[in-house]
Amino acid sequence: xxxxxxxxxxxxPGIPDSRRVDLLVVAQMIDYGARxxxxxxxxxxxxxxxxxxxxxxxxxxxxxxxxxxxSVAKGLAVIQGDADTDLADYPDDAxxxxxxxxxLQATRRPRQVLEHMLRIGRHAVVSFPNFGHWRIRxxxxxxxxxxxxxxxxxSWYDTPNIHFCTIKDFRxxxxxxxxxxxxxxxxxxxxxxxxxxxxxxxxxxFGEQAVFLLSRKR
Amino acid sequence: MVExxxxxxxxxxxxEADAPRESLLARFGSDRPLKLDAGVxxxxxxxxxxxxxxxxxxxxxxxMVCHALTGDQHVASIHPVTGKPGWWxxxxxxxxxxxxxxxxxICPNVVGACMGSSGPASTNPRSGKxxxxxxxxxxxxxxxxxxxxxxxxLSIESLFAVxxxxxxxxxxLQWAASYPQRVFxxxxxxxxxxxxAQNIAFHEVGRQAVMADPEWRHGRYLLEGTDPRRGLAVAxxxxxxxxxxxxxLHRKFGRRLQDRSNPTFSFDADFEVESYLRHQGSSxxxxxDANSYLYLTRAMDYFDLAADYGGVLANAFKDxxxxxxxxxxxxDWLFPTSDSRAIVHxxxxxxxxxxxxxxxxxxxxxxxxxxxxxLFAIMRGFLDSAAKARGxxxxx
Numbered sequence: 001x002x003x004x005x006x007x008x009x010x011x012x013p014g015i016p017d018s019r020r021v022d023l024l025v026v027a028q029m030i031d032y033g034a035r036x037x038x039x040x041x042x043x044x045x046x047x048x049x050x051x052x053x054x055x056x057x058x059x060x061x062x063x064x065x066x067x068x069x070x071s072v073a074k075g076l077a078v079i080q081g082d083a084d085t086d087l088a089d090y091p092d093d094a095x096x097x098x099x100x101x102x103x104l105q106a107t108r109r110p111r112q113v114l115e116h117m118l119r120i121g122r123h124a125v126v127s128f129p130n131f132g133h134w135r136i137r138x139x140x141x142x143x144x145x146x147x148x149x150x151x152x153x154x155s156w157y158d159t160p161n162i163h164f165c166t167i168k169d170f171r172x173x174x175x176x177x178x179x180x181x182x183x184x185x186x187x188x189x190x191x192x193x194x195x196x197x198x199x200x201x202x203x204x205x206f207g208e209q210a211v212f213l214l215s216r217k218r
Numbered sequence: 219m220v221e222x223x224x225x226x227x228x229x230x231x232x233x234e235a236d237a238p239r240e241s242l243l244a245r246f247g248s249d250r251p252l253k254l255d256a257g258v259x260x261x262x263x264x265x266x267x268x269x270x271x272x273x274x275x276x277x278x279x280x281x282m283v284c285h286a287l288t289g290d291q292h293v294a295s296i297h298p299v300t301g302k303p304g305w306w307x308x309x310x311x312x313x314x315x316x317x318x319x320x321x322x323x324i325c326p327n328v329v330g331a332c333m334g335s336s337g338p339a340s341t342n343p344r345s346g347k348x349x350x351x352x353x354x355x356x357x358x359x360x361x362x363x364x365x366x367x368x369x370x371x372l373s374i375e376s377l378f379a380v381x382x383x384x385x386x387x388x389x390x391l392q393w394a395a396s397y398p399q400r401v402f403x404x405x406x407x408x409x410x411x412x413x414x415a416q417n418i419a420f421h422e423v424g425r426q427a428v429m430a431d432p433e434w435r436h437g438r439y440l441l442e443g444t445d446p447r448r449g450l451a452v453a454x455x456x457x458x459x460x461x462x463x464x465x466x467l468h469r470k471f472g473r474r475l476q477d478r479s480n481p482t483f484s485f486d487a488d489f490e491v492e493s494y495l496r497h498q499g500s501s502x503x504x505x506x507d508a509n510s511y512l513y514l515t516r517a518m519d520y521f522d523l524a525a526d527y528g529g530v531l532a533n534a535f536k537d538x539x540x541x542x543x544x545x546x547x548x549x550d551w552l553f554p555t556s557d558s559r560a561i562v563h564x565x566x567x568x569x570x571x572x573x574x575x576x577x578x579x580x581x582x583x584x585x586x587x588x589x590x591x592x593l594f595a596i597m598r599g600f601l602d603s604a605a606k607a608r609g610x611x612x613x614x
């Protein structure tokens with residue numbers, strides 16, 4: 001069974017920005033002063049948060065040129081690169097934590113990416129939108145169209161998100177690649193963590209996002 | 219000791235190669251030779267350099283700017299020969315990314331060049347005549363070794379940053395590899411850890427153009443009173459094309475005709491682009507020495523950092539504590555992004571702290587010298603954060 005995650009996130013209750021909460025949940029899983037690689041770091045928001053609040057030695061990879069340039073201009077150690085191809089160049093155990101925040105669903109080969117993360121880092125932290133959320137299920141079931149939500153606002157034909165999964169799917173993948181689940185948090189639509197003792201099916205139905213802390217099985 | 223002086227015309231006519239105007243000079247006597255990769259020693263020798271800004275009390279704010287193939291020490295002030303602004307005034311100056319109000323900037327002329335540091339146009343102290351081709355072949359590592367000696371002369375233990383583009387970027391990489399403890403932050407821009415076959419090929423064409431000029435006289439033109447300006451101009455014209463891009467040339471010139479409405483059916487410079495290149499060539503020869511062009515292009519050709527470290531580039535940066543900011547440009551086909559990526563991979567493999575950005579522009583290799591706001595933002599952000607880590611006070 002999973003360790004009980006601590007919920008001392010310092011999140012103001014009722015804070016509307018659920019993405020921000022996702023970052024805070026990720027940050028909460030990172031040790032102080034750790035060496036961190038953020039894969040798909042966007043404009044560097046998480047790296048900045050981590051270096052400010054956790055004093056980490058942070059690095060980032062980002063695909064979009066604008067994201068990279070914004071990050072570098074903020075003084076962050078971010079390089080332009082592709083999670084699908086460039087993780088292979090990193091040596092084993094180069095980092096304490098490798099973070100994949102809201103990026104898994106946009107990778108071409110999620111399984112390989114996850115395997116590389118577990119090779120490069122002692123821990124992997126993965127956050128992703130849960131495609132098993134009830135609202136998404138409803139849209140497909142009764143709307144009969146590909147789901148679109150506030151967080152996932154793309155149409156099917158122009159979305160960068162090519163590999164959606166549910167919490168259940170992701171747990172299955174963790175088993176496949178031999179990852180040990182150390183912590184997991186599911187956030188509801190308002191960015192609040194779901195009850196810890198809730199069964200997985202409940203998380204899979206009511207969690208809009210999930211954050212997993214993984215390590216290699218010995 | 220440094221003979222820091224505003225040099226004046228010692229001999230008439232004062233030749234820039236021996237007595238550079240508007241420059242400081244560091245002279246290294248026979249007790250301190252420059253050991254060259256070619257296996258010989260250069261001694262005595264001198265380095266011409268410029269400084270901007272003020273060195274702080276604990277000497278922690280020194281930034282070395284390394285110039286490119288045809289650059290020189292006049293990075294941020296009027297050039298004494300051409301009367302034009304410094305070659306990187308957009309980057310170096312008060313309030314600029316490399317801020318002269320905050321940092322102490324040192325820009326040396328490389329060894330082998332012709333603006334006051336020892337090179338083939340300098341007077342050989344043994345013979346009293348210009349070195350010409352008797353000057354030993356120089357490498358990028360030799361240039362950096364000389365710069366490190368200059369730093370010793372200035373009693374500066376370590377540099378806050380080393381920055382440069384193209385051949386300047388090669389020196390930056392060499393600095394980080396040769397003297398990792400002396401470089402806190404490194405900014406190699408639009409460069410590579412080795413010259414590609416294509417780049418060597420272009421350089422060879424340039425050198426052949428120089429050597430094909432009958433006035434070159436096997437490099438003895440200074441002695442014989444001739445001037446291989448046509449050969450050097452052609453070399454510059456060819457090279458200049460490689461610094462631009464197809465798109466930039468098209469944008470600037472297209473197929474427009476020069477001061478005429480119809481082709482002349484001759485070999486005049488009918489097209490604007492021809493006229494532009496001819497101007498580039500003829501203005502270049504006014505300020506550059508043909509033999510220096512041979513030596514410096516050779517130095518770039520010989521540059522292969524990995525080869526010095528058993529063929530493994532990552533070993534060049536092993537356990538590097540230096541922070542790196544690598545920048546490339548989308549339309550640079552002389553030092554394409556893949557070259558910068560190779561640097562980044564090697565740095566990552568060594569666990570170095572590296573930022574890497576590719577900037578979208580159609581201006582080609584020369585983009586690093588031009589008005590590229592994104593480049594300025596990146597350099598400024600990187601340097602600010604590095605200054606914070608170095609404990610340099612924010613600008614008052």
